Amino acid sequence: MWAYMFALGMLMGVVAAIAHAPLAALAVGISTLFISVAIHEAGHYMAARRGGMTVLFMRLFVFELAPRRRGWACRVKRYAHRVPVGLVMALPNLATPWRPVFIAFALGGVVANTFQLACLAIALALTHDAYARMLLGVACCVTAMLLANVIPFKAGMESDGLLALRWWRHPPDPRAYPGMRALARMVSGTAIADMPPADAQALKGMSAMHAVWYAVKADQQRGEWAAAAAQLDAWKAAIPAAKPLRSALSDLTEQVRGEIAFAAAISQRDAALLPDKRALRAAGWGNPGLAPRCRAVVAWLDGDINAVIVATIEAMALADDCTDRSLKESERLIGEALAATPLEPAAP
Structure with missing residues (x-):
């Protein structure tokens, strides 16, 4: 240069x-x-x-x-x-x-x-x-x-x-790049919850923030909202202390924070816990389906299942527009899990 x-x-x-x-x-x-x-x-x-x-x-x-x-x-x-x-x-x-x-x-x-x-x-x-x-x-x-x-x-x-x-x-063996292989499998259309164990481990091993991201998305896709919301402390601990690394992971950090807030709103049946507009803008670059998904939560809390379906379809359409093909499948799984979640929390 x-x-x-x-x-x-x-x-x-x-x-x-x-x-x-x-x-x-x-x-x-x-x-x-x-x-x-x-x-x-x-x-x-x-x-x-x-x-x-x-x-x-x-x-x-x-x-x-x-x-x-x-x-x-x-x-x-x-x-x-x-x-x-x-x-x-x-x-x-x-x-x-x-x-x-x-x-x-x-x-x-x-x-x-x-x-x-x-x-x-x-x-x-x-x-x-x-x-x-x-x-x-x-x-x-x-x-x-x-x-x-x-x-x-x-x-x-x-x-x-x-x-x-x-x-x-000296072409390297593709197996020497487990993280790249796992990401390539994911963007080809494999949802987090369906990742093979070796690829799942590779994703979680990329950084502490990637491990939290994987856990949150897997819990969401299975409808385990309380488990996803409980990752908040792990998310705080995973924020890098070094400024360069914190900068490099800034997008992922914001995405995970938005997803944890989304899960917390469902777990506690409280729309006030959903990400605010600033958080949605910060997380929306790589996660465009989060905003309509939040509207689906509001509709779910109001008991309007038809509006939940409409918002889920919108989230899937936005995700389908991305080159990461796993996003659409993720939105489908999360939308189905939300619709299947009873509005009244289960008795302890």
């Missing part, structure tokens, strides 16, 4: 010298950076989709984009820990060999930037005035970015070239 930033600085200097406008130089430089990163990540995304991977989200600077079956969801998200300026989070298909998929996924961004560079070369060949130097500067920036990604090295994270080389020369 240092080479790319150096070339970007040279580009800004060239533009400033041509146009005598530092602001124009800054605009061209920032635009080049953003467009090049966007093209790079789009290459990773297309390679992932072509390889049958499930893309959970993309990150471009402070923007996160989650693919939906109908369009995209977008948000601005800042983290306290260090994150790449561009990122595609994708999980492999368990039914296909991982080696060719990960090689193509790793090199997808490089291929996209190579195509971008070819277009710049054509434009440069057709330009004969002073602005050809600006195109040359842009091409240098893209070349620097391409080389910084394709050269095998590790500086915090593996470069695309190193990742592709590792999967080509």
Whole structure:
């Protein structure tokens, strides 16, 4: 990345010298950076989709984009820990060999930037005035970015070239990635309550917060509301003390808190315990069905089973729009468990 930033600085200097406008130089430089990163990540995304991977989200600077079956969801998200300026989070298909998929996924961004560079070369060949130097500067920036990604090295994270080389020369055994396998099985449509024991253990072993999340969702899908609500103390204990890790797990932390509040409202027959609007917004990015599910609880407390069914169908529709196929099954199981729960608590 240092080479790319150096070339970007040279580009800004060239533009400033041509146009005598530092602001124009800054605009061209920032635009080049953003467009090049966007093209790079789009290459990773297309390679992932072509390889049958499930893309959970993309990150471009402070923007996160989650693919939906109908369009995209977008948000601005800042983290306290260090994150790449561009990122595609994708999980492999368990039914296909991982080696060719990960090689193509790793090199997808490089291929996209190579195509971008070819277009710049054509434009440069057709330009004969002073602005050809600006195109040359842009091409240098893209070349620097391409080389910084394709050269095998590790500086915090593996470069695309190193990742592709590792999967080509020494492909790891997929069994060496139990957490990835478990998540891949889940997003393919397996509900938490139906996970095989080995995958369930792998999910719980990813972090203390993942263990609480697994327990809460499994209890909910079985209709064990009191057990899910009782995870509140475990949730508090699972919040990481280190700020970078707390930042990395912030979405999961908010989701688990919202689910515990949801279960507590059912267990204690008290709608006031449901997540508030702020909590629903915080948890809704990866859990869009929670809001209509909360409306289902209000209807259930009012004895309106038809409204419970309508809200459950809405929650399932929102979940079905996500690439994580387990969400719809989870909403179905939770909705059925809620409808089957008697309004009057069982006698002790």
